[in-house]
Amino acid sequence: MQNFFKTSLSCAAIICVSLFSSLSAQAEVSKPQAVSEIDIHQYVGQWYEIAHLPMYFQRNCASNTTANYTLNSDKTLGVLNSCRTKTGETISSQGVAYPQNVGMSQLKVSFLPAGLRWIPFTKGDYWILRVDPEYKVALVGGPSHKYLWILSRSPQIDEATYQSYLQTARQYGYDVTKLVRTAHPE
Structure with a gap:
């Protein structure tokens, strides 16, 4: 007993x-959380995609993926995404990002033609989850875990920085084993 x-x-x-x-x-x-606020004037400009979760919209992109953001007079952001296809052709898509919070760290992005952007449920979440103090590297995603990008002001980042941003993504529940690194041949 x-x-x-x-x-x-x-x-x-x-x-x-x-x-x-x-x-x-x-x-x-x-759960993914956007930073409380960003300095939009430091955030605008060109970013190089370092890695992304595969998605339908980027199915034709093979390398040299960039995003260029501009501040519009109505406080929206102009978005120009570009990449190179397997055949070497450069393709691009132009859209608008609409702020969803005062800190401008949560955005909704639409790539529909201007006359169709009013249609409900056609905008994707674009949350800035992490950005370094000098605005050189950023982690972007959203609440659904469908989208994730690591962006940099230069085409390459060092491995320690990359691993640090992967760790942040893991903490937010993203499956980083599915991330695709983006090639930026010279």
Whole structure:
């Protein structure tokens, strides 16, 4: 009988430790959150895509993917995304980003023609999840985990910086094993 209680107590302790460990692991992953605010004047300009989650809209992009942002007079952002296809052709898509918060870190982006941008549910989330103080590297995604980009002001970033941004994405629950690194041949 005494062995039964010792065994039961040991099992209960193991179960408690396992439960605590799994709750701790879950606590490390949080929902994506945009930074509270950005300096839009530092954010505008050209960014190079370093990596992205595969998506339909970028299916023809093979290399040299960039995004160029401009501040419009109505406080929206002009967006010009460009890339090179496998055949070497440069393709681009022009859109508008609409601020969703005062800090301009949560945007909704539409690439529809201007006359169709009023249609509901046609804008994608563009949340700035992390940006370094000098606005040289940024992590962009949204609440759905469908989209994720690592952007840089230069075509290459060092591995330590890349790994640091991957870690932030992991903490927000993104599956970084699916990230595709973007080639920027010289």
